[in-house]
Amino acid sequence: MDKQPFWKTKNLQEMNKSEWEALCDGCGKCCMLKLEDADSGEIYYTDVGCKLLDCDSCRCQHYNERKTLVPDCVILAADRLDALHWMPETCAYRLLNEGHELPNWHPLVTGSTDSTNLSGNSVSGQVVSEASVSEADILNHIRKW
Numbered sequence: 001m002d003k004q005p006f007w008k009t010k011n012l013q014e015m016n017k018s019e020w021e022a023l024c025d026g027c028g029k030c031c032m033l034k035l036e037d038a039d040s041g042e043i044y045y046t047d048v049g050c051k052l053l054d055c056d057s058c059r060c061q062h063y064n065e066r067k068t069l070v071p072d073c074v075i076l077a078a079d080r081l082d083a084l085h086w087m088p089e090t091c092a093y094r095l096l097n098e099g100h101e102l103p104n105w106h107p108l109v110t111g112s113t114d115s116t117n118l119s120g121n122s123v124s125g126q127v128v129s130e131a132s133v134s135e136a137d138i139l140n141h142i143r144k145w
Helices: 018-023 063-069 080-086 092-097 135-141
Strands: 032-036 043-049
Touching: 032 092, 032 135, 043 135
Parallel strands: none
Antiparallel strands: 032 043
């Protein structure tokens, strides 16, 4: 009998650090600046990436120091799953927390680290850094991912 993958046998709180980190599909969507409607609570994504995001690889350029360099960076943790409401709908953490399966393009499913980008589910090449956008112009960058 084939052994089931860890994401099918463990809940998010039971995963070790390596398993937790492996859930990230590398899409970069969580690193996009987001706006929240104060009245409705609706989250609007932009095509403006955090200053630490490599806009081509969709990886944080200073992952281990991100909270120090960007104090409002939200670091996901199993004990703070309430923060997942603003995560992209395709996010593995959010999907698993809500009882869904990983998408068929997820690197853990395909075995390929390139599958998120190849399937068109990453922001690679479609975003700009916040360093190049004025705060006044951010509303012009709202985008549905």
